[in-house]
Amino acid sequence: MAYNNNVMFVRYQLLSKLVRMWKNDELLGKIDRMLLDMYPRKRNPKGRCCIYKERAVMKYKTMAMLGFDMSDEVDEGERLSSYVQRMLDRDMPDDKRGILSVMDEACSSCVKINYEITHLCRGCVARPCYTNCPKDAITYDREGKAHIDHEKCISCGKCHQACPYHAIVYMPVPCEEACPVKAISKDEYGIEHIDADKCIYCGKCLNACPFGAIFDQCAVFDVLKRMKAGKQVIAMVAPSVLAQFGKPMEQVYGAFKAMGFTDIIEVAVGAEETTRRESEEFKERIEEGAPFMTTSCCPAYVNLARKHIPDLVKYVSTTASPMVYTAEYARSKYPDAVNVFISPCASKKAECREYDDVDFVLTFREVEAVLEGMEIDIDKCEPYTPSEVAGKDAHGFAKTGGVFTAVKNHLGEDVQGLVIADLNKKNIALLRAYAKSGKCPGKMVEVMSCPNGCISGPCSCSENGEATRNFDAELKKK
Numbered sequence: 001m002a003y004n005n006n007v008m009f010v011r012y013q014l015l016s017k018l019v020r021m022w023k024n025d026e027l028l029g030k031i032d033r034m035l036l037d038m039y040p041r042k043r044n045p046k047g048r049c050c051i052y053k054e055r056a057v058m059k060y061k062t063m064a065m066l067g068f069d070m071s072d073e074v075d076e077g078e079r080l081s082s083y084v085q086r087m088l089d090r091d092m093p094d095d096k097r098g099i100l101s102v103m104d105e106a107c108s109s110c111v112k113i114n115y116e117i118t119h120l121c122r123g124c125v126a127r128p129c130y131t132n133c134p135k136d137a138i139t140y141d142r143e144g145k146a147h148i149d150h151e152k153c154i155s156c157g158k159c160h161q162a163c164p165y166h167a168i169v170y171m172p173v174p175c176e177e178a179c180p181v182k183a184i185s186k187d188e189y190g191i192e193h194i195d196a197d198k199c200i201y202c203g204k205c206l207n208a209c210p211f212g213a214i215f216d217q218c219a220v221f222d223v224l225k226r227m228k229a230g231k232q233v234i235a236m237v238a239p240s241v242l243a244q245f246g247k248p249m250e251q252v253y254g255a256f257k258a259m260g261f262t263d264i265i266e267v268a269v270g271a272e273e274t275t276r277r278e279s280e281e282f283k284e285r286i287e288e289g290a291p292f293m294t295t296s297c298c299p300a301y302v303n304l305a306r307k308h309i310p311d312l313v314k315y316v317s318t319t320a321s322p323m324v325y326t327a328e329y330a331r332s333k334y335p336d337a338v339n340v341f342i343s344p345c346a347s348k349k350a351e352c353r354e355y356d357d358v359d360f361v362l363t364f365r366e367v368e369a370v371l372e373g374m375e376i377d378i379d380k381c382e383p384y385t386p387s388e389v390a391g392k393d394a395h396g397f398a399k400t401g402g403v404f405t406a407v408k409n410h411l412g413e414d415v416q417g418l419v420i421a422d423l424n425k426k427n428i429a430l431l432r433a434y435a436k437s438g439k440c441p442g443k444m445v446e447v448m449s450c451p452n453g454c455i456s457g458p459c460s461c462s463e464n465g466e467a468t469r470n471f472d473a474e475l476k477k478k
C-alpha cells in the first residue's frame with residue numbers, strides 16, 4: 001500500500017472495516033453502532049470541529065462505499081442499516097447517478113477567495129496592488145497595510161502579479177486546480193459541484209481534495225453479494241496490475257481467487273485485439289490521406305474529445321478499448337457470469353455503462369481494501385495462472401508509449417509517432433490546436449490521461465517510482 005496522505009488511508013481503512021463486517025455477517029446488524037465506536041465522545045477530532053462533524057462526514061463516506069451518494073438521502077435521520085438493506089435489495093446501482101460526486105458535509109473548509117494579503121505587506125507608497133485592482137477591492141489600515149475586501153474581489157490575480165514584495169499569496173482550491181476542464185466550481189454556499197456535462201472522469205480531483213470530499217461510485221458490495229450468492233464472477237484485470245501490490249502476479253491472482261472470483265482473464269488478451277484492429281485502422285486512414293490518428297483506449301481522453309474538442313473526434317480511432325474486447329471474450333466463455341473489470345481508473349466506471357458485457361468496475365484501491373477486510377494474505381495464497389496468455393506488447397499498454405509501441409511492432413514498419421501523457425491544461429491546448437489546424441507532429445498519436453499511463457491511475461495502490469519498478473520487473477517475465 002502506498003497512500004500518500006491520510007485521506008486515502010482513512011478511506012482504505014473504512015472500506016476494509018466494512019468488508020470485514022460483511023465477511024462476518026455483521027454489516028447489517030452492527031453498522032449503526034460503527035460510527036459511535038469510531039468516534040466516542042471523549043475522542044478529540046483531528047481536523048474537524050467536533051466528533052459530531054466527524055460522525056456526519058463518516059456517515060456519508062460509508063454511504064459512498066455502499067454505492068450511494070448524498071442525493072440518495074431523503075431523511076437525514078435514516079440509519080446506515082437502512083442503506084445496507086437498500087444495497088442488498090437492489091439489483092443494480094443507479095446508473096443515472098454521477099460517476100464522481102462531492103460530499104457536501106466534508107466540502108466546507110476550502111477558501112472562497114483565491115487571494116490574500118500576508119504580513120509581508122510593507123505598506124509601500126507605490127501601491128501597485130491598489131492601482132491595478134479593477135474592482136477597488138484593496139483598502140488600507142491605519143498602519144498603511146493593504147487588505148482585500150472579499151465582497152468586491154473577483155480573484156483576477158492582478159494584485160498578486162503587481163506586488164513587489166510577493167506579499168499577496170494565491171490560495172488555490174485543490175480540486176478546481178486539479179481539474180483540467182473546469183468541471184468543478186463552487187455554488188452560492190461555497191460547496192463544490194461537478195458538472196457532468198464537462199467532467200471527463202479523469203479522477204484527478206479524487207486525490208486532490210485534502211478533505212476526502214470527492215468520491216467515485218463504488219460497487220464493491222454489489223460484487224461481493226453476487227459472490228456470496230454463488231454466481232460466477234469473472235475478474236478482468238487491466239495490464240496495469242503489473243504495477244500493483246508488489247507481489248508476483250501468480251500470487252496476486254491467487255488472492256483474487258481467494259476473494260471469490262471464479263476465473264481471472266488478463267485484459268492484455270483484449271489489448272492484442274485492440275492492437276490488431278487499431279493497426280489496420282491506422283494504416284487505412286493514413287492511406288486515405290488523414291493527417292493523423294489518435295488512440296482511443298483511454299476513456300477520459302475520449303470524453304475530452306467528445307465534450308470539449310469536437311473537432312478532434314474525427315481523428316480519434318474507432319477501435320474499442322481492451323476492456324471491451326476482453327468482456328466480449330469473457331461473455332462468450334462464461335455466458336451467465338458477472339464480468340468485473342479491475343483497473344486503476346475512475347473513467348472506466350463511466351465507460352462500463354456504454355457496454356452490456358461489462359457489469360461492474362472495481363479499482364485496485366478498492367480490491368486492496370477488500371483483501372485486507374477479508375484477511376487474505378497475498379503471500380499465503382495458492383498461486384494461480386490464467387489460461388489465456390498475451391504477449392509483452394499487450395501488457396505494455398499500461399505504461400506511457402505502450403500502445404504506440406504495440407501498433408508500431410504489429411505493423412512492422414517505422415511509424416512517425418507522438419506520445420501525450422497527462423491531460424493537463426497545456427496538453428489539452430496542444431490537442432485543441434492539432435484538431436483545429438489538422439496538423440500534428442506525429443501520424444500515430446497516443447494519448448493517456450495520466451502522466452505515466454495507466455500505472456499511475458488515480459485509483460492505483462502503488463505510486464510513482466514504486467509503480468514503475470513493479471511494472472518493469474513483472475513485464476520482464478512476459
